[in-house]
Structures are given as structure tokens and as C-alpha cells.
Amino acid sequence: MYVQHEARDAELADHIEGLVRAAVPWVEKITGLPLPRPRFELVDIDGLALAYRSFVRRQMERDTEGLDLTRWERSKLIAHPQAAEFMVRSGGLSKKPVLIATSIGQPATLIIPEALRLQRLSQTPELLCDLLVRSLAQQAQVLAGRGQVVPPPQWPKSPTARHxxxxxxxxxxQWTSSRATREITGSTRQTRRPLAKRIVHSILEPLADRRVARASALVDQAVNARGLTAFNAVWNTPGLAPTLDEFRHPGRWIGRMPPP
Incomplete structure (x- = not known):
């Protein structure tokens, strides 16, 4: 386990490290995926922007290796990492953990401490644990496939929330967190957001929440039908992931998954 941080974030880093140590065995048990090297980095906006730009550049170089690109495609290849950095600096990715991977599929989660404090996540154990468990599950996905499936390809266009x-x-x-977080924190209740935040959230993000909930339900159906081993083949088998149509019709995806 590795938590990189600046001196001013030492207390938060210790808190995160303690929660991660408690969470890793639960995440491994629930997902059936090993997590030998969880890594978190507490960064400022400059650190996040530069790290994400480098990640996007590596992903695009990997995705386009061996392709005969046109001049326009080469110019896009050069410009895309710069656009990714601009998106971070403009606030597009600064409020939530950002998953990146090296060229050999080693994952890390980047977090801006101030974003945690502004959202009061660092002061609420259940919410911070939920965030870390989700991040650990995504790191486990990357490790399972050595970065070939997750994060998704950057070329020919950037992945969106609908990818x-x-x-x-x-x-x-989310499926992992719903099973692990209460066990880790010992909480018997769900932490509710302040009323104002709940109202804003209900107006701005219901579609995103529905997508994640639908995907979580799909994971549950697939694991129940085929088992963890068959389900986890999705992380190292390009083309096995569900299509957008299969999210709406889970039986079609489960029908083409490996047998239990």
C-alpha cells in the first residue's frame, strides 16, 4: 500500500491509509480480485492536471500503436492530452477521485484533499470509506486486466459517462461498496447529505445515478448467474463487456458470458 502526500496532508493521509488497510481484505473477498499494491496520491490541482495529461498521452500512444494515422489524426493525438489537462483545470475532474494507470497497467487513484474537505467527506467516515472502497474496486479492475479493459480506450474519442x-x-x-462499507465502518445507517445538497443532487445528477444503479444491478445479476470467476473475465477479455443494449437487456449479456 502506498499513500503519497504533501506534509500538510499528513493527517488525512494517515486517515486514508487506515481505512484502506481495513478495506482491502473486504474488497478482495467481495470482488474475488487481488489488491496487492493499492496506491493513492493526494495532489493539488496542478499535480492532478499534469498526471492526468500524462496518463491520457500514454493511453493514446498505446491505443494508436501500429496505426497508420492521417495528418489530422496525428494533430488530434497531440492536442488531446492538452485538452484533458484543460478539463481538469476547469473543474471537470477536480471534485472526485481520478483513476489512472501506467503503460503496464499499474493503477493509482488521485485525490485533491481540498475537494474532500469542501464536500465534508474527510470528516464523515462512512462517506470517505465509500469513496475509498469504490476506488479500490476500480484499482482491482485495472490490475485484473493489466489496464487493457479499464480504464477504457482513449482513441478514437474520449470515453464518456455513457461508455x-x-x-x-x-x-x-458501487456494488462492491454496498457490500463492504458498512462492514468496515460498523455503521448501521446510511449517512444523509444536508438537505440543500440533496436537492441540488436530485436536480443535476439523477441520470448519472440511475446509470450507476443500473450497472450495479447488472453486476449483481451476472455474479449470481455465473459466479465471480466467470464475471471477472470481463476485466481481461476485450469485447466481453456489455454493450449499451445489453445494459437494458441483461439476459443477453449474461447469455454470452463464460460458463460458471
Missing amino acids: PIVQLSEGHA
């Missing part, structure tokens, strides 16, 4: 792999990854993370 099947993005939905499956986030749904699997």
Missing part, C-alpha cells in the same frame, strides 16, 4: 466500460466499472465499484 459501457465506464458504466460497468462504476457499477461494479
